[in-house]
Amino acid sequence: MCAERSPCGAARARQRGLSIIELMVGLVVALLVGLAATSSAVMFGATQRQGMGVGGAAVNANTALAALKNDALTAGLGFFGDARFLCTKLNLSVGATTYMDGAAFAPVQITQVAGADRLDVMQSARVESGANVLLDQASNGSEAALMSYLPAIVGDAVLLSPENAADPCTVRSVTAVTASTVDDPQKLLFASGGTHNDGAFTTPPAYSDSGAGVTLLGSLRWQRYRLDSVNHNLVLERPLEGTDAVIARNVIGFRVQYGVSPTTLAQKTLESWVDATGTFAVLDAVNIPRVRAVRIGIVLRSPQREKEGPGGTCEASTAKPTLWGATVEPDVTDWQCYRYRKAEAVVPLRNLVLGIKT
Numbered sequence: 001m002c003a004e005r006s007p008c009g010a011a012r013a014r015q016r017g018l019s020i021i022e023l024m025v026g027l028v029v030a031l032l033v034g035l036a037a038t039s040s041a042v043m044f045g046a047t048q049r050q051g052m053g054v055g056g057a058a059v060n061a062n063t064a065l066a067a068l069k070n071d072a073l074t075a076g077l078g079f080f081g082d083a084r085f086l087c088t089k090l091n092l093s094v095g096a097t098t099y100m101d102g103a104a105f106a107p108v109q110i111t112q113v114a115g116a117d118r119l120d121v122m123q124s125a126r127v128e129s130g131a132n133v134l135l136d137q138a139s140n141g142s143e144a145a146l147m148s149y150l151p152a153i154v155g156d157a158v159l160l161s162p163e164n165a166a167d168p169c170t171v172r173s174v175t176a177v178t179a180s181t182v183d184d185p186q187k188l189l190f191a192s193g194g195t196h197n198d199g200a201f202t203t204p205p206a207y208s209d210s211g212a213g214v215t216l217l218g219s220l221r222w223q224r225y226r227l228d229s230v231n232h233n234l235v236l237e238r239p240l241e242g243t244d245a246v247i248a249r250n251v252i253g254f255r256v257q258y259g260v261s262p263t264t265l266a267q268k269t270l271e272s273w274v275d276a277t278g279t280f281a282v283l284d285a286v287n288i289p290r291v292r293a294v295r296i297g298i299v300l301r302s303p304q305r306e307k308e309g310p311g312g313t314c315e316a317s318t319a320k321p322t323l324w325g326a327t328v329e330p331d332v333t334d335w336q337c338y339r340y341r342k343a344e345a346v347v348p349l350r351n352l353v354l355g356i357k358t
Contacts, residue, residue, distance in 0.1 A: 080355025081132025093199020
């Protein structure tokens with residue numbers, strides 16, 4: 001047996017472990033290290049969330065502008081022929097629902113609603129829609145006899161345009177096609193049950209054989225971009241389909257302007273940007289030849305609120321955001337605690353410019 005003061009006893013004493021003092025010191029050190037690591041993790045997480053918020057706002061803005069640009073670039077396709085604007089008024093229905101009853105029409109229209117702008121764009125889905133085929137016989141909107149061939153098939157939408165631009169155009173859907181013969185012209189039939197054939201209009205379709213024509217649309221597209229001022233979202237609506245989708249969140253400003261030339265036809269350059277008020281409140285045959293482009297501006301607020309500075313005040317933003325020289329009012333009272341992202345795009349309206357004789 002090993003004596004307590006023997007070398008064997010000394011080795012056993014050394015194996016008993018840490019003293020209480022050493023253990024307490026170790027616990028305190030570990031606690032301090034843990035607190036420092038936790039604080040750093042919280043700080044890193046907050047910084048990361050702020051960075052993601054700012055980055056997310058930039059992605060939202062770019063995504064929304066991409067959708068807007070794609071639609072605006074093709075606006076007006078199908079509504080110009082023979083180097084003129086075919087329709088200043090439009091009859092348009094889907095099923096028995098009438099969307100336009102001889103209403104003033106332009107394929108691009110900016111409307112001011114509740115302090116923000118709304119942008120409507122309409123276009124054909126067919127690239128060949130620039131061709132306008134004249135009528136061989138007068139039409140009451142139930143069929144169209146054509147002077148030359150039109151590559152339309154059952155289900156296609158077509159545009160009946162009048163000789164006099166002051167009369168309304170009418171959108172119809174093809175339900176049958178009668179091929180031309182040596183003696184008879186090609187005929188398009190618009191029977192009841194077609195997508196655009198069952199609406200009742202105040203001014204019934206009536207088109208002469210001395211200048212009225214038919215344009216192939218394929219399918220008609222109508223996009224509406226508007227600001228939901230309650231939920232602060234930029235919304236894309238498709239009125240003809242009855243659908244909508246949010247394409248950007250935390251949007252506090254949405255503005256659109258026309259880029260116009262100083263005179264109707266004499267000068268072709270874009271000289272100024274104008275709001276949809278006064279002369280340009282509604283586009284018509286007189287002022288639409290002056291339109292060259294639209295510019296679109298979006299202001300978004302970061303979803304992540306930043307902490308107050310040492311003095312108890314927020315310093316994320318020192319001034320309210322502006323767009324084209326006008327202040328955009330934030331949707332929060334503590335607006336200084338948020339960051340803002342502004343995005344702009346200029347979209348040339350090629351179909352308007354090239355579709356009208358200058």
